[in-house]
Amino acid sequence: MTELDCSLYLVTGRALLPPDKDYFESLEQSLQGGVTVVQIREKDVDTAEFYDIALRSKQLCDKYKVPLIVNDRVDIALAVQASGVHVGQTDMPVPIAQIEQAIQDGADYVGIGAVWATTTKNLSKPIVGVRGVGEMLQKLDGTSIKSVAIGGIKSSNLLRTLHGSVSSTNHALDGIAVVSEIMASPHPREAAAGLYELISAFRHSNSISNALSVRSRYSAEFVIDGVVDLMNIVRERSPLIHQITNNVVIAQSANATIALGASPIMATTAQEMEDLSKISGSLLINIGTLVTSAYEGMMLAGTFANAHRTPIVFDPVGVGASEFRRSSVKNLLNTWQASVIKGNAAELAALVGSNEVESKGVDSLGSGFKDPVSFVRDLARKERCVVVLTGKTDYVSDGASVAVLSNGHGLLGNITGSGCMAGSCIASFCAAAVAQEGADPKEPKLVPGDVFLAAIGGILALTISAEMAAMRDDVKGPGTFLPALIDELSLLSAQCIRDRSRLQIVSR
Ligand SMILES: Cc1ncc(COP(=O)(O)OP(=O)(O)O)c(N)n1
C-alpha cells in the first residue's frame, strides 16, 4: 500500500446519517472538507449491497485522490481495488488488535481505542483514555507503522486527544479516526474542515515546549515582567475562579483569591458544572477532603473546562494517603487534562508511584527529592502540563525550563492550607494568562496563554506576601499570620515583586 495520510480518517456509519441526508452526498462533502482516508464499515448488509456501496465510494474517493479502505472484507477490497483492508482482533486473517501482533504482521497502521466512550460501537473492552493511547504508541517506537486514535473523538475533545496521546518517548499519533462527528453531521464538509484545521494547527506546534508554554527559553527578567503583567490583569479584570476545594480551607482560599484581585466561586455540585464552565476564567480542583459527590463534580467540571479550553489547576492533596484518593486521582487525570499539577514532594512522589519521599497524611516528611529539578521536568513531560513542586524551595516546570523559587517564610508551614491557597493564586494567574492580550485563542495549545508564567506568578504572589506578613509587628505567630497574609496579598505591588523575587531559571 502507498503511504497513507492518516490525519483525518473517516470510518463510515450510514445508520448515523441525519434524516434525509444521502450517504454519497455526505461522503463527498466530507472529502471536500479534508478527510484523508475513508474506511467503508458495513456490518449489516449482504455482499452485493456492500460491493455496490464500496464501488461508488471508491469512485468518489478517487475523484478526491483519497485512499479507500474496506472494513473486514478482503474480497470486497480486492473487487473494488481498494487501497487496503482494515481487520480487527476477531477478523481473519490478520489480527491487528494487539500492537505487537500488528508489528509482527506488517500492518501499515493501527487504530487505537476506544479512546473515549462512544455509542457508535458496542465496546468489548474498557476505554483506554489518552494515557492508554500514549502507552501503546510507545510500542510503535522504531517502526514505520502509523497510528490513529478512535472512539468518541469530537471537535470538543480533539485537542485534548492529540495533546494527551503522546508516549513518554514523544511518539505522537499520525491522526484520528471518527464516525459520528462527521457522519451524523448535517454539514459534513464543515465538520471535517474544522477537525482538519485543528489537527494541522496542533501538528505545527507539537513540541513539548510549544505545547505547554509560549516560549522555549525564559530569562529571570522576562519571567518577572510577565508575572507583574499577569498580576495587573488579575486586578483589572477580576476573573472568576471556580474552585472545588476541601472544606478545611474554603474560606481562606476564597479570601486569598479576593485579596489578590480575582473573584472566587466555590461550587462542587455536578448539576451546576456546565453553567459555571461557561463563565469561569480557570478551574481549581483540590482533593483535600474528597467525597464521592465532589468527585463527580470534579469529573464533570474538568471535562467542561477542557472543552472550553479553560485552565485546570489540580492539587492532588494527600494522594498517597488512601487507595480511594489514588484511584480517584488516576481516574480524574485519565478523564481530563490538567494545565498545572501542584503538590508537595510526598504528593508528587505518590503520583508517580515513587517511594523516594515519605508522607504523613497530607504532609511531606524528610528532605524531599535528591534531584527536584529533574523530577519536576520529567513529570511535566510525562503529564504534559506545568508541574509545581512546593516546599522550602518551590520548583515550576513546563517540561523544558525549570524555575527555582526561593521566596517564602517558615510560618507558611505552621498554618493549614498554605498549599491550597497557592493553588488559588496559581488559578487566578492562569485565568489572567488566558485573558492576556496576545494569548492567541487560535493557537493549538490546550489553553491559550502562558501557563508556566502563571504558575510562577501564583507561587511568587503567595510566598512574597508571606515574607511581608511575617515582617509585620502585629504578627506574633501562626494565628495572626494568616489574616496578615491575606492583607499582604491585597497590598502586593509590582515593585515588591520586582524587589523581592528570588528566582533562577534552569533550561533543559
Ligand atoms: C481506524 C479504525 N480503528 C479501529 C477500528 C476498529 O476495528 P475493529 O476492532 O476491527 O472493529 P470493527 O470496526 O470491525 O467493529 C476501525 N474500524 N477503524
Ligand SMILES: Cc1ncsc1CCOP(=O)(O)O
Ligand atoms: C469503529 C470503532 N472502533 C472503536 S470505537 C469505534 C467507533 C467510533 O465511532 P465514533 O467516532 O462515533 O465514536
